[in-house]
Amino acid sequence: MSVSDVVKADHLTPGAYGAVGGDPVRIARVTCDVVQVMARKGRAADVAAALLASHEVVLPGPGAAAEGRGMTALWVQPEGWFVVAPRAGDGVLAGALKASCGDAGSVVDQSHGRSVIRISGSRAAWVLAKSCRVDLHPSVFGPGRVASTQLFHLGVTLRQVDAVPSYDLMVFSTFVTSFIEALCQAAEETGYVVA
């Protein structure tokens, strides 16, 4: 691969792209902290109690997200969650969570390891369905729902944010450039706007 082939669409440049006249989707990067919390063997209840106390969150079960104080917890694996919150200082969120869980949980900062892209608009589900094998139909999916799955050959944790619908797509940071390119290409048919 030569240098020139590596496009850095990473910086979504503001503008309108793709087909015009329809109802374009909006694509944007979301800046946030992401911390992975995993309960140690047999300590899930302790982690749950600790986070309820410290962050007022009821840790969600499979396929769900739950809001807490200034943060959202996403179920990602049995007894494992991603805690997402607006960006604070390095290690602040991870530190707070670790302080809260103590030895009941493993806390791993992924704020730099995961990137979040938001796609929003009446045709957002249609754009995602070009690759998303999880059923996003309102009858089975909706705001507050989470699915880890594959999009454009990449592992993605997808969370529906609202009924617009808007989706937050959490991907591995080293793939985010490639991911954005693929997502934008998929959105050309409906047109997309980068604010």
Add this chain to the structure above:
Amino acid sequence: MIRIDCPSCGGRDEVEFAYRGDATVVRPAGDAGEEAFHDFVYRRANPRGWHVEWWYHQAGCRQFLKVVRHTMTHEVHAVARAGDRVEVPAAEHTGVPAAEHKGVPAA
């Protein structure tokens, strides 16, 4: 398309998973000797019928699932977490198609 009903994530396509083979073989104790480890690594029943196998939900919950799947019909009978026991249907499934090339249409 094999669809696997992950106990955590729900029904998902096979592409989200990595296959890891026969789930009935058990790793022997470290001192069990070469024969036992040979069997663990190389000896397979490879049944034509129900097969209990590992599928790793790589793009989902990252759990190894124990799947009971039929090797002719690809029907998935049960999906369980790694530590759980699974029921394996006793008889050959009725949906086994007529042997290939009997000359009647069958997939």
Add this chain to the structure above:
Amino acid sequence: MRYSGLRLFAEALRGNSGWKPAWRDVAPQKSYDVIIIGGGGHGLSTAYYLAKEHGITNVAVLEKGPIGLGNTGRNTTIVRSNYLLPQNHFFYEKALSLWEGLEQDLNYNAMVSQRGVINLFHAEGTRNAAVRRGNAMLLDGIDAELLDKEQIRALCPLVDVDNARFPVLGGLMQRRGGTARHDAVAWGFARAADQRGVDIIQNCEVTGIDVEGGVVTGVRTTRGRIGAKKIGLAVAGNTSRLAQMAGLEVPIESHVLQAFVSEGVKPLVDQVITFGAGHFYISQSDKGGLVFGGGLDGWNTYAQRGNLPVVDHVWSAGIAMMPSLSRLRGLRQWGGVMDMSFDGSPIISKTPIGGLYMTAGWCYGGFKATPGSGWCHAWTIAQDAPHKLNEAFRLDRFRTGHLLDERGNGPFPWMQ
């Protein structure tokens, strides 16, 4: 009845009424010196070489359906001997030399076409591996050529050498490699074996193998019991089932490999081309269809059909490598059940049971081996000992650790 242009002409004049069956339709005898289970290329060639090379003609080939409709009848027909490991070199070279004289030997045109096999590589690491392999071949007297990017461009104009994701660095070519007409291989061996006295018995499924005192005595079939002094297994994806009938569990899993053929078009692809950065290989049949395939679906199965994920990958790899194929249409899709061994290499071997032999574990590369497999299997059966060419293909190598892992994938059959 010999086939020739003259005979064709003579028959044409009398309405093609004089042609005789290519092989006799016979009922099984009570017993045979040797029973070969499996009427694919490997079983039929075993029978043929037993008769031709060892004078053993009291032989039956038992086939559960019609002959040649197993993997022999559903493969992508690539014939080559471009292996890495020396244990494989001499065996596959023997097979290739048998292919080179096969038509005259069998008096059946199997359309062996030495059009060249090219393995493309896209990265330093795979280039080095190709160089290692090509050199190993040349040192052992097998033809190989290293092609650079520009040579690929000239030879295979459809290949997108400057591919946006995985540009082609070059390729390793074996000019003597190519294709053969799959069905004709089975039919040609059947006809030639039949002419040497072998009984080819179709619609005769083996349902049991009788072993007494550790030695085989015969088989039970859907057409009754048939006695045998020796039994050779050549049943590809069904090896585990047949071996179990004799009480053996073997290091083999059955997996499906899919293949595809496009609508027929005028000549477009002149060699066999394989794509290194994704699972994909392609050639054009003489009828005009592009025959192509890729990797395994990757889970145990005995069904001759696969699923869409592999279709998606294989077809994408095809267009990624050869973008001008995009408007062509796939015509048909099918699968074959392969005997995937735990190191990716074959087994032509005696077994712990007296009088029981097998040629198995061919994975998705056994078509090219067909004449060599039969030749060595026949030798092993006749001599009750392996030939030098198949000495390394022993069943007990998994115990001793003398593995033949060409790709280094380890004991994971679905990755071989």
Add this chain to the structure above:
Amino acid sequence: MTQMFRMASGGIVDRSRTIGFRFDGRAYQGHPGDTLASALLANGVRLVGRSFKLHRPRGIFAAGAEEPNALAELRTGARREPNTRMTQIELYDGLEAASQNRWPSLRWDLLSLNGLIAPLLSAGFYYKTFMWPASFWEKVYEPLIRRSAGLGRASREADPDRYDTMQAHCDVLVIGGGVAGLAAALVAGASGVRVMLCEQDFVLGAGLIGEDEAWRSAALERLAGMANVTLLARTNVFGAYDANVVGALERVADHVAEPGAFVPRQRYWTIRAGRVVHATGAYERFIAFPDNDRPGVMLAGAAATYVARYGVHPGRRALLFANNDAAYQSLFTMQDAGVTVAGVVDPRADSAAQAAARARGITVWSASQVVGTAGSLALSGARVARIGSAGTDTLVAADVLCVSGGINPAVQLATQSRTAVAWSERLASWVPGAALLPQFSAGAANGVTGLREAAADGARAGAGASGAPADALGLPEDRPSDVTVLPFWEVKGSGKAFVDIQDDVTADDIRLAAREGYKHIEHAKRYTTHTMGTDQGKSGGLVGAAVLAEARGERVQDVGMPTFRPFTSPVTWGAIAGTSIGKHFAPTRLSPLHEWHVKRGAVFMDAGQWVRPAYYPAPVDGDGWDSVLREARAARRGVAVCDVSTLGKIDVQGRDAAVFLDRLYTNTFSNLPVGRARYGLMLREDGIVFDDGTTSRLAEDHFFVTTTTANAGPVMQHMEFYLQTVWPDLDVTLASVTDQWAAMSIAGPKARATIERIIEGLDVSNEAFGFMAVADATVKGCPVRVFRISFSGELAYEIATPAGHAQTVWNAVLEAGEAFKIEPYGVEALGLLRIEKGHVTGAELNGQTTAADVGLEKMFKKRGDFVGKVLSQRPGLTDPSRPRLVGVRPVMRGDQLRAGMHLVESGTTHSLGWMTAVTRAVELEGWIGLAMLRDGVARIGSRMQAASPLHGALVDVEIVSPHFVDPENARVRV
């Protein structure tokens, strides 16, 4: 005058608009709603193609997907698309199509001379000849065969169009939008469940079109009003896969000259359905009779379709040859539309329809058959004779001969779903049996015909699939349509009676195959190529089977049919590839420092999914080697920095983390002190080396594991496997942190002097921070984790930092190193350094080597279990003569080494080993390399030859220790 066969009214084409198109260069006109086939017929074009083998003239035979003859090269240039069925091409303005498989022209085709030697070209003739001399096959025979075979010509240019994919889910999928499918969708849709309906045609309604337009439009209107129903026209369901998943191809923009901007030409749907309704209708079958391929011979239902749907007379004077009453309706439709009817030929003695025909004044030859046709490039008449009366036949003038041998329910998709089929005596055809999956067959696909009955059957299926009641549905108007047949397959006589019209397979070919022992249906298919053309035998498959049955002396139902495989209609390759082509074929993985590398002008290389800098050219460099050597020299003599962010990183925590690592690695981690790192080796269970890397202990219960770049994913999976399935009791958590941490290696004698200037809060002196120490610190306020580990063999530090800080830290390192002329170095220099040092990487750890092979056997702990321990002791893996890692140097230092060279004793060709990696060295003169060599350790000090016959290279070499530089490992500790 154009369109002289177009009716003044009737059909659903839009006569208010005219469309211009070209066929074989000539200009014609048609209307919106036409197919290329209907428009050509409207213009009186009869001859449209040449057959595969004999190049016989061929006309339009069908009106849909079963068309065997009318195949065109559609469009031109990069969009040329061979073998496109004229019966499915929607007419658009400016359409260009050309006939194919003919030279020099369609009318005068030289290869039609093949007809003269047709007896020579019998089934399988090529298996019996072309064998002498052997060398002629590739040079003479095969090129000739290849050139004359094949159908159309493919474009050789890249496809300018785009394709897309769609992943869909529904409760009920209805396949087929005929009356049965529409009824099923209406019923299921009314129940509120999610319904999808796929119809390959561009108009929904099939048999309803022009028959009961009122019902059709009412149904479509109601369906369009249901928000829970998705109607996909132009969408062929091409295959049924496991678990009620189907693949479908939507032709989004094939009916226009070029797709609009950003519009895909076609869309590939993967549909996961709860329940499936097969309402795929039926394909009419023909009868094999002498010269049944003459242009003008046409399926009866197709002829009626041209009248009822397209308002086109397929001919002026029609003759029907049929064995069933339903086909008479087709003729009546034509008669009502003004086509002159020459009569009906019917092998049956009598029937209700025969009476009806006579009542309409139509001549009926009952108990009769067509024994031949007349005409050359177009039909002029048919020869009719009473069955059993030898010799006497009547020539009946006709320019269209409608044929119907009954119908074959389209059971393809049902059988792909493993539904067994049953023989229907009434239809003399296969009908679906009980479904194994939640599926329903309905309408003609289920053997139920007649608009009314088919609608009722569809409603029943829709109800079954959705749980809704079926009775609410009003049923369409109907005309009598009895498809009960007298099984009648072939008329024997002189002349070719085709059973596969496209591939030129005749009934005689089938009989020849049977005579030669190819008696099984699958053998006969392969020997003759019957059903192997682009129509896959939709209308002739059963006819050939019947001929075979007769030859075998058996019943058709005992002979069976060749397996129905996907695709029900051929599928565009590019559509399945979708957007996963070009650079999107595989995702690209970039280091957080990628942009810096780009700006610095790095030359990149692929490393799996990663793109990594190979080296950084500088103006002083003559070539790439200059750059690599310059970079490596900096690492050996001064200081250099390398982006190693690609290394796999796994965070391992838990009470049992150390125990877990002890069991995974050959060496011990439980005794590793906090704040230290250790190199570890991991085996597969079969005893072969799997991966290596350093692991650091950050806390009693917290480790940071690194893996090779290539194995990051596999190692994670390996760890999860053992943790979850083998030792589930261990208290361990795993998290991949590869993306979280950027990492850079600062190597060289000046490494410490460099980082000292920027590391905050950590004493990195040798005393305080010895070899293999690990600690946290900051750089420019950014958190970093400092590791004193070395891959290059020099004094080195690895600094890891959260990816977002990578650039800041990297800049700081460069700035601090400026005083020492720091150089960034790429993968090539990294390779050079490691080869000089004798460190192994993927080239040696390639899945075939043991620890001993690469000299790492000392890394096995004495006590305790670990993965791979037992099987690594098998004789084949401990054999002392296995190839071992050695170093190689050319005797003439200037000689070049190449990776992939083999090592031989001088003057021999027997390979004793191979070179895994080579480089030009900086610490030594000339080339050096690593090799795996039999009895390698014993050979150290001896001379051999390195051979690359591929390059014509043979080099005298000496075998040396693989540790070219600092074998005592002193430099890393200073």
